[in-house]
Amino acid sequence: MLLSLSGVFIWSFIDPRNRLIWFLDASPAIIALILLLLTYHRFPCTRLAYVLIWAFAVMVLIGAHYTYSQVPLFDWLRDTLSHKRNNFDRLIHFTQGFVPAIVAREILLRKTPLLPGKMLFFLAVSVCLAASAFVEVIEWWAAVLTSSGRDAFLGFQGDRWDTQKDMFLCFLGSIVSQLLLVRIHNRQLRRLADASLLLKMQTKH
Numbered sequence: 001m002l003l004s005l006s007g008v009f010i011w012s013f014i015d016p017r018n019r020l021i022w023f024l025d026a027s028p029a030i031i032a033l034i035l036l037l038l039t040y041h042r043f044p045c046t047r048l049a050y051v052l053i054w055a056f057a058v059m060v061l062i063g064a065h066y067t068y069s070q071v072p073l074f075d076w077l078r079d080t081l082s083h084k085r086n087n088f089d090r091l092i093h094f095t096q097g098f099v100p101a102i103v104a105r106e107i108l109l110r111k112t113p114l115l116p117g118k119m120l121f122f123l124a125v126s127v128c129l130a131a132s133a134f135v136e137v138i139e140w141w142a143a144v145l146t147s148s149g150r151d152a153f154l155g156f157q158g159d160r161w162d163t164q165k166d167m168f169l170c171f172l173g174s175i176v177s178q179l180l181l182v183r184i185h186n187r188q189l190r191r192l193a194d195a196s197l198l199l200k201m202q203t204k205h
Contacts, residue, residue, distance in 0.1 A: 001054040005033070005061075012061035017070065025064035028135075029057040043110075046188035048181065049103055056099040063092055093166040096135070097128040097173030102185055104128065105178065109189060116186060125174045132170035136163050 009029075016022040032053060036045075045053075063071060074088040104127040105120060114120050 001050060005054055005057055008058050008061050012065040016065045017067055021067050022064045025068065026061055029060040029064075032057060044192070045103070045106060046185065046192065048185055048188050049106055052099040052102055056095050059092060059095060063088060068092060089162075090165070090169055093132070093169040094173040096132055096166075097125075097170035097175075098177040099173075100128050100131060101125065101174035101177040102181060105182075105185065106189065110192075116182070121178055124178060125171065128174035129167065129171055132167045136167065 009026075012026065013022070036050075036053065066072065068089040069086050071086060071088040074086045074091075077087070101124045104124040108114050108120060108123060108127075109116070114123070
């Protein structure tokens with residue numbers, strides 16, 4: 001995954017549509033990769049978490065190369081389905097909840113006394129919503145500070161409710177992710193060599 005992601009990174013970096021927007025959009029993937037490399041030996045994640053993070057990073061780098069509002073495949077879908085906008089940005093924000101929900105769930109289970117259940121579900125969703133709101137604030141700051149490429153970075157595409165819809169899609173993604181993946185995530189967590197985690201999982205079941 002690291003090798004393939006490196007290839008996507010190089011492709012994304014070469015001749016993007018807007019260099020400044022590339023740095024702003026690609027920064028989440030770059031930061032996540034650095035954190036994962038630094039913590040790999042001290043806090044290895046489940047295979048599911050790594051695969052989801054890899055897929056999200058690939059999507060982010062594709063969006064950074066073209067800008068989120070001009071990804072060619074979604075331009076084609078917009079024209080074919082007579083949509084008013086390129087919806088790649090919507091997909092990114094749904095994934096912004098879908099992927100971090102599993103990561104947040106994993107960290108909460110392994111680093112806090114929480115057990116699998118409703119409170120864990122609620123807190124994982126809350127973490128994703130908080131992160132989504134923080135991302136929107138960063139986008140606002142970046143747009144204020146950088147006049148060039150402001151519209152491309154924010155990706156409103158004429159929708160004044162874009163920010164609210166983005167956060168709702170993140171909220172929805174965090175719920176769908178946990179509903180679909182909780183069983184496979186629990187199985188992979190049990191395989192980790194973490195005695196305290198295993199005890200908690202066994203206590204729950």
